[in-house]
Amino acid sequence: MSQLGIVYALLGAALAVLLAGAGSSIGVGIAGQAASGVVTEDPSKFAKVLIMQLLPGTQGIYGLLVGFITLSKVGLLGGQVAALTPQSGLMILAACLPIGIVGLISGKYQGKTSAAAIGIVAKKPDQFGKAMLFPAMVETYAILALLISILAVTNIPV
Amino acid sequence: MAVLQMQRFSICALKKDRKAILEELQMLGVMEIDTSVVEDEGLQKMDTMESRQVFEKQAVMAEHALDVLQKYVPEKTSMLDSLAGKPLIDKADYDRIVSIRDELMKKANQLISMNKEISENNANVVKLENQIESLTPWMSLDVPMTSKGTGSAEILVGTMSRVMTLEEVRVAVSEHEPDLDAYDVQILSADRDLTYLAVVCLKKDAGRLEDALRASGFARPSQMVSKIPSELKVDLERQIQQLKTETKQIEDKIGSFAESRDDLKKVADYYRIRADKYQVLGLLPQSKQTFFISGYVPAGAVSILNEKIGQAYNCTVDVEEIKEDEEAPVLLKNGKISTPAESVLESYGLPKKGEIDPTKIMSFFYIILFGMMLSDAAYGLIVFGACFIVIKKFPRMGEGMKKSLSLFMYCGLSTLIWGILFGGYFGDVFDVVARVFFHRQSTAPVIAPLWFAPLGDPMKLLLFSMGLGILHLFTGLGIKGYTYLKEKDYMGFVCDVVFWYMLLVGLLLMLIPSSIFASIAQAQITFPPFLNMLAKVLAIGGAVGLLLFAARDNKNFGLRLALGAYELYNITGWLSDVLSYSRLLALGLATGVIASVVNQMGSMLGDGVVGAIGFIVIFLVGHTLNLAINLLGAYVHTNRLQFVEFFGKFYEGGGRPFNPFKENTKYVDIKEEN
Known part of the structure; x- marks a missing residue:
């Protein structure tokens, strides 16, 4: 029997984790640079800017989530490895792409927005609630992509 | 669920009672001073800037002294101490502080000057160390640099501008003065680009020899030391030692001030309160014998003010409603469960004039939505328990912190409930443990979800x-409608709220029997024909209403239709x-x-002792991270x-928070005498 199906599925899981994780690390990195600058000036803002820095970190987690669901669906995590046709393997690969690609791009831009929001916190710490909203707006699209990825992966017949 | 009604409270009293009344007002802390409405013709305001600055300076000084204490005898603090809030002191203690304030300020002064001494000492130590550093290359010179030599011999001390050996120096000299011979060169030391040397020669040759050396880059040292370098070094080291002992003594002395720390905190607060009082005093219009105070007071506090000031002093008080064009400050009052959510509302903005306080409705949704996003019974229990314990343990914690923690406590409770509904207890920990450690075969969950498992x-x-x-959104639109009704704007209510409800409900009713919905819900729902008819009527009615009336203020009919169509486009929103x-x-x-x-x-290490230990470690670390x-x-x-x-549907915010004249302390709260 052809093993190609499982290879495609694994490639999908890898892409979801890899791209979304890369996006988050870029984003958290950008925000972290801004956060460090603020803490140099005023260490008491540490908690607030740390929260801001973590905001772009969620894409990586969404990627992990889709990757995990995919692995458990095809039975790579213990149990019987499913006999996938190349077609359903490719379907799973396609299902993993939204969170991978959107996670990569939104992670980067959410990081930039977080860095700007950290600027708000630096100057007006009482506006934390509003500052937090701007990065959260970017995240919406990662959540939508996550949703489609989850729905697609769970509903593909294996 | 309410924005507290504000009233304007004005007092006209005799100047002799001024101090007492101001202090009473400050202690009650229920009035926001605003004297902008008092007509001050013939009245004067006192210039209190100077005395205020004196008090502020005192407060800053006491704080500076506290910083010094913190630097040399740090107070032991733990993470949790920041939750504890300000301690409460009674009036007697406060009076004691007031009576010894001069003494305390003297102590503060001493602390500050001792700190200054220490920093001066430290600067001197650095200077001396630099001096020793610059002496190091000369250490093997056993005469002073300024030595004049003996009767017929002279000593030249200096540096060559590159690294040279003894031979190179002699060669360099003989190139210029081939017949000079009676001299002795001693290389003291060398570093990367300098050679330090001492040359002994006959007095009569000294000039010629120095010129010859100069041609090869010889230079006298910039700083001549009149002592033998090694002796000087010992001397300098002794001085450093002395300075260090002195510093140590001062530090010990600072340590003996540690017991005054609490008193210094209180005195800082005392001066801050006085500075605030003088700031308010500067705002008050005064005549020769009387003075006026006016400000905003929550309607509920008027009777206290009447009793404590109106009846206690010889004065007239006047209570009025807030005028139409006045923007009163906003103070919220809510029930026990909703109050914590005020902090969320505040971070968006307080209701502006005419808006209602949405905290109660919002808190309800906030707790539900939060619980649904976290949705794990064990996590909910942890959050609830942690917040509950901290709140009980630190009853005097700051207001803002208490609000946030109470809110999270309720959210934790809601998370617990959603977790039970969805069957999440640390994810699927019971199933994993049962399978790995107790070899349970069944694939059914150990604790079945009360409702259903989301992943399924x-x-x-x-x-x-x-x-x-x-x-949630319909509730928001409903609040908008309520605001319209309250302002008796019935046209607005119908056009901006009812039409939207019609359109949206109509569209929803049309969507539910459709095949798209059926494929999502995996169940075909069929409505009776009259309901389908109703859906169409509602949708079309709403759409036409919006098209025609959304921009009803616009005179130009064409533009009005265009704007109406744009409003209709908001359906995508x-x-x-x-x-x-x-x-x-x-989530x-x-x-x-x-x-x-x-x-x-955690389960990958298998069962057995190693597996169990590994599982516990991974479990603790992993779930802590996941929870965070x-x-x-x-x-x-x-x-x-x-x-x-939610707020996008009806709420603007932008109200000014109520900022009463009160005892604005930083370290302690003072108990009111009663």
Whole structure:
């Protein structure tokens, strides 16, 4: 029997984790640079800017989530490895792409927005609630992509 | 659920009571001073700037002294101490501080000057150390640099501008003065680009020799030391030692001040209170014998003021309603469960004039939405328990902190309930433990979800999330309608609220029997024909109403229609708002799935002792991380749903917070005498 199906599925899981994780690390990195600058000036803002820095970190987690669901669906995590046709393997690969690609791009831009929001916190710490909203707006699209990825992966017949 | 009614409270009293009345007002802390409305013709304001600055300076000095104490005898603090809030002191203690304030300020002064001495000492030590450093290359010189030599011999001390050996120096000299011979060169030391040397020669040759050396880069040292370098070094070291002992003594002395720390804190607060009082005093219009105070007071506090000031002093008081064009400050009052959510509202903005306080309705949704995003019974229990214990343990914690923690406590409770409904207990920890350690064969969950497992039927939860979203948004639109009705703007109510309800309900009713909905819900719902008819009527009626009346203020009919059509286009906004609630599903799944990943990793070491220990370690670390990251996510996204989707429907905010004249202390609270 052809093993190609499982290879495609694994490639999908890898892409979801890899791209979304890369996006988050870029984003958290950008925000972290801004956060460090603020803490140099005023260490008491540490908690607030740390929260801001973590905001772009969620894409990586969404990627992990889709990757995990995919692995458990095809039975790579213990149990019987499913006999996938190349077609359903490719379907799973396609299902993993939204969170991978959107996670990569939104992670980067959410990081930039977080860095700007950290600027708000630096100057007006009482506006934390509003500052937090701007990065959260970017995240919406990662959540939508996550949703489609989850729905697609769970509903593909294996 | 209310914005407290404010009233304007004005006092006209005799100057001799001024101090007492101001102090009473400050202690009560219920009035925001605003004297801008008093007609001050013939009245004068006192210039209190100078005395205020004196008090502020004293407060700053006491704080500076506290900083010094903190630097040399740090107070032991733990993470939790920041939650403890300000301690309460009684009036007698406060009076004691007032009576010894001069003494305390003297102590503060001493502390500050001792700190200055220490920093001067430290600077001197550095200077001396630099001096020693610059002496190092000359250490093997056993005469002073300024030595004149003996009767017929002379000593030249200096540096060559590059590294040279003895031979090179002699060669360099003989190139210029081939017949000079009676001299002795001693190389003292050399570093990267300098050679330090001492040359002994006959007095008569000294000039010629120096010129010859200069041609090869010889230079006298810039600083001549009149002592033998090694002796000088010992001397300098002794001085450093002395300075260090002195510093140590001063530090010990600072340490003996540590017991005054609490008193210094109180005195700093005392001066801050006085500075505030003088600031207010500067605002008050005064005549020769009388003075006026006016300001905003919550309606409920008027009777206290009447009793404590109106009846206690020889004065007239006047209570009026706030005028139409006046923007009164905003103070909220809510029930026990809703009060904590005020902090969320405050971070968006307080209700502006004419808006109602949405805290109560918002708190209800906030707690539900938060719980749904975290949705794990064990996590909920942890959050609830932690907040509960901290609140009980530190009854005097700051107001803002208490609000946030109470809110999280309720959210934890809601998380617990959602967790039980969805069957999440640290993800699937019971199943994993039962399978790995107790070799349970069955694949059915150990504790079945009360409702259903989201991962098993995500579409169902998606529909539920969006349904909850529609309910949330409709509530927001309803509040907008309520505001219109309260202002008796019936036209606005019908055009901006009722038409939207008609259109949206109509569209929903048309959507439910459609095939798209059927494929999502996996169930075909058929309505009786009259309901289908009703749906069409509602949708078309609403759409036409919006088209015609959304821009009803516009005179130009063509423009009015165009703007109406634009309003109708907002239906896409509603669609995206509803879709936004899909994050409830996504975040809920994220918590559960990551928790399962943690459990799965923990179980990979198999059963047995090693497996169990590994499992416990991975379990603790993994779930702590997962809880932290998902708490953050739930907090951020609940706020977003409230601020963007919910408030977007009806709320603007922008009210000014009530800022009463009160004892604005930093370190302690003073108990009122009663």
